[in-house]
Amino acid sequence: MELIKETALQVRLMWSQIVALAIKEFLALLRDKSSRFILIGPPIAQLLVFGYAATYDLNDISIAIYNEDRGIASRGLVSRISGSPNINELVSVQHESEIASLIDNRDVLLVLHINSEFSKDLSSGRSATVQLLLDGRNSNTAMIALNYMRDIIMQFNTQWSAERQSQGPPAIIVSRAWYNESLHSRWFIISGIVGLLTLVVALVVTALSVAREREQGTFDQLLVTPVPPSYILIGKSLPGLLIGLLQGSVIMLLAVVWFELPLRGSIPALYLGLFLFLLSAVGVGLMISAISVTQQQAVLGAFLFLVPAVILSGFATPIVNMPEVVQWLTYIDPLRYFLVIVRSVFMEGAGFDLLWHQYWPMALIAIFSLAMAGWMFRHRMY
Amino acid sequence: MIDTASRQRLRALVIKESLQIMRDPSSIAIAFILPIVLLFLFGYGVSLDAKDIPVGIVVEQPDAATQSLSGSFEQSDYFTPSYFHSIQRAEQALTEGKIQGIVWLKSNFARYLLSYSPVSGTQAVIAVRVNGVDSNQANLTLGYIQGVWLTWLTQFSQARGVEMALPVQMEHRVWFNPAVSSRLFLVPGLVAIIMTLIGSLLTAMVVAREWDRGTMEALMVTSLRNVEFIAGKLIPYFFLGMASLVVTVFLSMVIFSVPYTGSFWLLLLTGALFMLVSLAIGLLISIVSKSQFVAGQVAIIVSFLPAFILSGFIFDINSMPLPIQLITHIVPARYFVAILQTLFLAGDIWPVILANVAALLILLLIFSLLVAKNTRKRLE
Numbered sequence: 001m002e003l004i005k006e007t008a009l010q011v012r013l014m015w016s017q018i019v020a021l022a023i024k025e026f027l028a029l030l031r032d033k034s035s036r037f038i039l040i041g042p043p044i045a046q047l048l049v050f051g052y053a054a055t056y057d058l059n060d061i062s063i064a065i066y067n068e069d070r071g072i073a074s075r076g077l078v079s080r081i082s083g084s085p086n087i088n089e090l091v092s093v094q095h096e097s098e099i100a101s102l103i104d105n106r107d108v109l110l111v112l113h114i115n116s117e118f119s120k121d122l123s124s125g126r127s128a129t130v131q132l133l134l135d136g137r138n139s140n141t142a143m144i145a146l147n148y149m150r151d152i153i154m155q156f157n158t159q160w161s162a163e164r165q166s167q168g169p170p171a172i173i174v175s176r177a178w179y180n181e182s183l184h185s186r187w188f189i190i191s192g193i194v195g196l197l198t199l200v201v202a203l204v205v206t207a208l209s210v211a212r213e214r215e216q217g218t219f220d221q222l223l224v225t226p227v228p229p230s231y232i233l234i235g236k237s238l239p240g241l242l243i244g245l246l247q248g249s250v251i252m253l254l255a256v257v258w259f260e261l262p263l264r265g266s267i268p269a270l271y272l273g274l275f276l277f278l279l280s281a282v283g284v285g286l287m288i289s290a291i292s293v294t295q296q297q298a299v300l301g302a303f304l305f306l307v308p309a310v311i312l313s314g315f316a317t318p319i320v321n322m323p324e325v326v327q328w329l330t331y332i333d334p335l336r337y338f339l340v341i342v343r344s345v346f347m348e349g350a351g352f353d354l355l356w357h358q359y360w361p362m363a364l365i366a367i368f369s370l371a372m373a374g375w376m377f378r379h380r381m382y
Numbered sequence: 383m384i385d386t387a388s389r390q391r392l393r394a395l396v397i398k399e400s401l402q403i404m405r406d407p408s409s410i411a412i413a414f415i416l417p418i419v420l421l422f423l424f425g426y427g428v429s430l431d432a433k434d435i436p437v438g439i440v441v442e443q444p445d446a447a448t449q450s451l452s453g454s455f456e457q458s459d460y461f462t463p464s465y466f467h468s469i470q471r472a473e474q475a476l477t478e479g480k481i482q483g484i485v486w487l488k489s490n491f492a493r494y495l496l497s498y499s500p501v502s503g504t505q506a507v508i509a510v511r512v513n514g515v516d517s518n519q520a521n522l523t524l525g526y527i528q529g530v531w532l533t534w535l536t537q538f539s540q541a542r543g544v545e546m547a548l549p550v551q552m553e554h555r556v557w558f559n560p561a562v563s564s565r566l567f568l569v570p571g572l573v574a575i576i577m578t579l580i581g582s583l584l585t586a587m588v589v590a591r592e593w594d595r596g597t598m599e600a601l602m603v604t605s606l607r608n609v610e611f612i613a614g615k616l617i618p619y620f621f622l623g624m625a626s627l628v629v630t631v632f633l634s635m636v637i638f639s640v641p642y643t644g645s646f647w648l649l650l651l652t653g654a655l656f657m658l659v660s661l662a663i664g665l666l667i668s669i670v671s672k673s674q675f676v677a678g679q680v681a682i683i684v685s686f687l688p689a690f691i692l693s694g695f696i697f698d699i700n701s702m703p704l705p706i707q708l709i710t711h712i713v714p715a716r717y718f719v720a721i722l723q724t725l726f727l728a729g730d731i732w733p734v735i736l737a738n739v740a741a742l743l744i745l746l747l748i749f750s751l752l753v754a755k756n757t758r759k760r761l762e
Contacts, residue, residue, distance in 0.1 A: 042683045050691050053706045056518040060700045077550070088700075103557055105733045106720075122549055129551050136559030137723045138567045140430045140518070141698045146554055147525040153552050154528075160549045169548055170498040170538070171491075171506040173531055175524055177514030178476065185517040200682070208675055295594075296587045297408035299678035303583070304411055308419055316696055317428045317564075318519050320435070320482075326427035340479075347515050354478070 017227050021235025025209060029239055039205070039243060043197045047251055050193055051259055054316075056185035058144050060088035064108040066099060067092070071119020073128075077156050081112070086148050103135050109145050110134045122160070179347040187262075190255050191342045192315040195277070195335050197251055199309065202244035202278050203302045206285025209236050211298035233374060236289070237282040244278040255346075264349030273341035273355065276362040280334040283369025290376035309333050314340075337362045388610055395614030402588070403618060412584050417576040417626050418633075424572050425638035430564035432522045434462045438472040438481040441465065442489040447496065451487065451508070454534040460526040476513055483512040483523050558727040566641070569634045570726040571695035574656065574718040575686075576630055580623045581660025582667065582685035583678075589615060589668035590677035608757065616661050623657040624650070644725030648735065652725075655742050656718040660685070662749035663714070669756045689715035694723075717741045 030036050065081065067074055082090045091108055093099060102108045113131040121128035132149055134142040161168035177183050213219035222232060252270075255261045288301040312319075312326070313335035319327060330336045337358040344350035344358075403409045439455060441448045455463045464481065466472040472484045486509040494506035510527055512520045535548070559566045592598040601611060631649065634640045642649075663685055671677040691697060692706070693715035699707060710716050717738035724734045 042679065046683065046687065049706060049709065050687070053702045053710075054691050054697050055701055056521075056697070058698060058701050062700075104728060104731045106724075127548060127551050129553060132552055132554035134554060134556045136556035136562060136566075137727050138694070138698065139556070139559050139562045139564050140567075140696075142556050142559070143522060143525065143562060144518075146556075147521055149554075150525065150528060150552065153550050157549050168505065169535055170495050171508055171531070171535065173508045173510055173528060175510035175512065175527070177512050177517075177520055177524075180514030180517055180520070183514050183517040183520055188515060188517050204675075204679065212675070292408065294406075294408075294591070295674040295678075296591050297406070299587060299674065300408040300412050300584075303678075303682065304408075304416055307416065308423060311420075311423050311428055317430050318432070318516055321429040321432060321519075322427050326423075329427075343515050348477070 014231065018231050018234050018238075021227065021231060022238040025235055025239045028212070029205065029209070029243075039201060039247070043201065043247055043251060044254065046197060047190075047193055047254055048258075051186065051190050051255075054186075054189040054193075056140070056144065056188075058086055058141065058148065061086055061110070061145055061148070062089035062091065062108045063087055063145075064091040064093050064099070064102050064111045065114070066096065066111060067114045068116040069114050069118035070116075071123075073119040073122045073160075074114045077114065077130075077153075080156050081149075081152055084148070084152055099133065103133065106135065106137075108135075109141065110149070112149070186259065187347060188343070189316075190259050190261055191346050192313075192339055194248065194251050194255060194342050195313070195338045196310055196315060198244050198248040198274070198278070199281050199335055199338075200306065201247050202240045202281040203285045203288075203306060204299065205243055206237060206240035206282045207288040207292070207298040207302040208295055209239065210286070210289035211292045211295045214292075215294050229377060230374065233286060233377065237286060237370075240282045240285055241278050244281065245274065248274050248278075252342075261346055263346055265345035266351040267345075269350065269352045269355055270341065270345040272352070273338055273345075273358065273362070276359060276366055277334055277338040277341075279366035280362055280369055283366050283373055284334075286373035287369055287376060290373055309335050312336065331361065332365065334362050334365050388607070392610050392614050392617075395611070396617050399615060399618045403622070409584060409588070413580055413622050413626065416579065417630060420572060420576060421569070421630055421633055421638075424568045425565060425634060425640075428564075428568065430518070430568075431562065432460060432519055432526065435460055435483065435519075435523055435526070436481045437461050437463050437483045437485055437523075437527075438466050438475055439463045440467070440469050440472045440484060440486040442467075442487065443492065445492045447492040448487045450538065451534050452485075454530050454537075455485065458526065458530050460523075461530070473511070476511060479513070482519065483510065483527070485510055485527065565638060566727060567723055568696070569638055569640045570722040571693070571719045572634075573627060573630050573653075573722055574693065574715045575689050575695065576626050577623045577653070577657055577718075578660050578685050578689040578715055580619060580626055581657050582664040583681045584622075585616070585619050585661055585664030586667040586671075586677045586681040586685075587674060588619075589665060590671060590674045593668060593672075594674050612665070612753075612757075616665070619661060619664075620654075620657055623660070624653060627653045627657075640726060642726050643729040645730055648730060649722075649725055652718065652721050652735070652739060652742070655739065655746065656714060656721075659714040659742055659746045659749060662746060662753055666749055666753050666756065669753065688713045692716065693719045695719050711741070712745065714742060714745050717745075 063081070065078055067078060081087060091102065093102070093111065099111050103111060111133045113133070118128045118130070132146065134146060136142050158168055180187050210219060213222065223229065256263050284305055285302065288298060288305065292298040292301050312330045312333045314330070315335070319330050319336065322330070341355055341358050344354060403413070437455065439452050441452065452463060455461045466475070469486055472481070472486070475481045476484055488507065488509070491506050494504050497503050498505060508531065510524070512523050514520045556562050592601070631642065635642050664681065667680050667684065668677050671680050689695070692710045692713045695715070699710050699716065702710065721735055721738045724731050
């Protein structure tokens with residue numbers, strides 16, 4: 001009986017100590033007006049700016065056409081091209097010599113060359129060939145533009161065959177995209193930004209909390225209080241966790257309301273992912289805290305983790321395209337798993353069953369990084 | 383104009399700053415380690431080029447025709463096909479993320495294909511499903527599938543002795559990057575990112591610390607003149623940035639065999655100009671923000687992330703909505719990325735370089751004026 005009472009008392013004491021520490025941390029963080037602002041304003045501004053800026057779709061392509069053919073067929077092709085919604089500017093080239101400088105100076109992304117035999121070939125039933133020259137300085141843009149042009153030529157072919165009572169090639173492709181039916185690259189990018197911004201805030205808030213005290217000399221005072229060090233660490237990790245949860249929710253809400261991202265899956269599954277993700281981010285933040293003496297080191301240390309973590313997460317470039325060795329590295333990146341969760345829940349409508357393989361690695365990373373941080377604080381070298 | 387005393391003061395300050403950089407492991411990490419890590423990640427790790435895309439091929443009734451088509455997928459570098467007997471199995475694999483696309487040849491494929499002539503019969507259908515979550519990858523995948531289909535169609539028609547059934551065919555050539563390797567445009571742009579890191583982020587943090595601790599005012603009341611003071615603070619970072627430029631360009635040419643076609647003096651000159659703009663921004667951030675926490679966050683938000691996303695480094699600027707395109711005009715990395723991609727891959731194309739240099743000069747002027755104005759205000 002006595003024992004239970006005593007344990008209950010201890011638990012109450014523990015709770016009140018942790019809560020007091022957490023409140024102190026929140027106050028330290030939110031006291032300063034500019035720190036307060038930095039937690040709320042920029043993430044939303046970034047979501048809006050980058051949400052619109054980061055797109056792999058091309059809307060305003062400038063192209064040039066060098067048409068040596070005088071026939072009706074080539075005019076039909078040109079008007080089909082100029083009618084494409086993705087093409088904004090169409091420069092007409094008169095001499096071959098103009099082509100090089102148009103591409104060199106980045107006036108146009110591509111030049112389509114229609115030779116003088118084009119209409120004649122077509123009307124006599126032969127295949128006509130057109131040449132496409134693309135600026136490869138950004139090879140991805142070039143490939144996307146190439147695909148657009150391919151589609152236009154395909155449409156032209158279908159129409160041409162239909163008008164001549166011929167049905168075209170013996171086999172055709174009918175394609176459909178799942179989950180993102182019209183292939184908006186914005187859906188992909190925005191879901192990535194949700195993970196990116198949440199990681200930034202949780203990491204920086206946590207990494208700086210210890211460094212700030214250490215620089216001001218109050219960390220040693222905190223350590224000599226009768227509160228156990230593990231409580232101090234829990235108190236230090238709560239603000240990052242809560243602010244991350246709050247900010248993550250706001251950003252996801254904006255993604256749905258403002259950018260009309262579909263939310264098709266299970267919200268509890270999403271939040272379990274967010275929670276595990278934040279735990280691992282806070283763990284890494286505390287590790288950075290443990291080795292930095294100054295705030296400058298903490299910010300730079302956070303950054304040093306952040307940049308490779310974002311690049312290796314599949315945020316902008318697919319993980320499957322990386323060499324095998326680099327793909328192994330991505331397995332220790334918590335953002336990798338969280339991005340899969342966000343994208344699966346939002347677009348693919350996934351629930352707990354499909355996401356199990358994302359949860360447990362994040363849980364492992366969280367346990368490891370939190371334990372490591374605790375160890376590093378106890379065995380601090382400087 | 384510069385007298386001996388002034389030169390001595392400047393030298394002392396430069397030495398103090400350099401020592402401070404060398405003594406702090408975090409500045410070393412940002413200035414030396416992160417650039418190398420970035421270079422390796424971008425040069426070796428990250429790629430937008432889809433290769434070995436896992437696709438599932440569903441053949442409901444295997445025969446010579448389906449075999450020749452799946453053979454074309456096997457031969458393509460872009461695909462690693464796996465085979466399914468029913469569409470349900472394949473769709474399951476697509477849902478689980480094991481494959482990125484499905485090529486579905488129904489049981490009537492061969493019958494339609496072989497009985498088809500341009501005037502009668504039904505076209506055989508190749509039904510394609512792709513996972514659209516990563517829309518860029520999905521678009522590229524669809525493009526490659528089309529490529530395989532075209533090649534196969536040509537072979538098929540030739541084998542049957544009929545003229546190719548497609549009226550217009552397109553040949554394409556990609557200038558400056560014939561192998562269409564994304565590394566060749568990512569690595570040059572990376573130089574701008576690394577220099578932004580050193581010029582803006584590192585400088586903002588370091589100078590903010592001096593403000594934070596009050597040592598800035600202490601330095602200012604010494605006999606140093608304002609100009610000397612700012613020059614002394616920034617010279618070490620300037621050289622650090624230029625060193626990173628040289629090292630990055632050297633490594634990208636030697637290790638990642640990115641071709642460099644322009645002239646080197648132009649690279650150094652435009653690099654120096656860009657470095658000055660970055661330093662001005664770093665200084666401005668440190669003056670305007672009141673603490674290191676804020677300076678660090680602001681530097682990441684207004685210099686590093688825009689250099690990544692708004693500069694044309696990965697995402698095409700012309701495709702952004704107009705208000706955002708206007709914002710990109712005050713991102714210095716935008717101009718330097720354009721210069722770098724041109725110098726590396728296309729050579730000294732003067733119209734491109736001069737236009738971007740002019741823009742950088744204007745930005746330098748604007749940010750320097752802002753620095754001058756805010757320094758005075760801050761000290762009062």
